[in-house]
Amino acid sequence: MFDLSVAQLVLANLAIIAGACLQGVAGYGIGTLSAPLLFLISPVLLPAPLVLNATLLTILMLIRNRGALEIQQVRFAIGGGFVGMILAGITLVLISPKGFELVFGILILAGVALSVGGLKPRLNARNSAVAGAASTYMGTITAVGGPPIALIYQNEKGPLVRANMSAFFLVASFFSLTALALSGYLGIRELGLFAATFPGVLIGFLLSGKLVNRMPFEGLRPIILGIAAVAGTAALVRGLMSL
Template identity: 45%
Template structure:
């Protein structure tokens, strides 16, 4: 019972952060759930992210720029297939170390402060890494977030929401067909929906009282610590 409550609390906070910052569900929730209830990673967490990115896509679709996004989608396809292939041959202890290492890399990418140019080539490259990390860990936001960090907010939200919507759908299909995911993941996702919707709904209220930069720093700190524990334990 306590585990169920903690899982839903983690998902609620992650969904709230996603609504506030445009990212956070995977980077905050996935490493904590991997330590507490590893059955939620990656399948159910990808489905959770799919629900929220669908909501974001509906909200921001009018600002989408297809030329940039199409290159990111192509790169993401390559990354998803690479992650699924690797996951099909790893045992759990190897996957745990890979998961932790990728989370740590995602956090480091988020704090580097680099300013890559928003170009078709960089969209393709970032798409590969985000697709790979998103499928392997359900926390693939860092590479694409780094690329779009200085883009106009409406363009950033529209392009990223459509990219991650596609990556989550494609990644889930590949994992399902590869036997890595199944009906149990769907059931865990359905149990998560109330917490996700409550967290998403709370984001508007919370955003009026808490600075986004402090929340972003908290996500990165928690994710880094959990990722490091996954590697070392």
């Protein structure tokens, strides 16, 4: 089915359950955790099928956390996201399918570097716009858009983080889907893969409601980043070997 076996689809749903649960708790994570795992299962699961799943998840999270939303802060990140969408669309049009793995690997490793780099930018208009552009660019190509925007919210409280990042990710996801559709990376196969994997999002979201105050996100962070680094390196090597 869609070039995947039943076992691969089961593994893909498990990977999405883990990522959706993590994002439901921490405000981001479905890309950082699920995308590298999905790449290792099969590259056809990225980026559009996961972006579609992430869009569904952000809608659910925004409904859950709507009371903490501060839209004034989000609008600058959304403006930057529009720029990121244009740049990502140009990149996807210019690169070949073989070159996609190379770019994927570079951006995944860049996301890991941002996450462990110790940067603590202030939450202001300029930084929000830059983070919004970087997140949308990375999220469109790799489905991993969390690290840049997470940097500027790392010192904020949980409900605000989950609400504001969900609002940004919702708009950014639509930007990403627009760029993917126009560049030929979103079609019938990708919609079919989304239909086969969206139960993972629903299950992960429901689990996160029970674990939101119990999951030790900081304790899991090294494991998550380690998985991302392995997948990013694998993609980079495959991309270099195909040149």
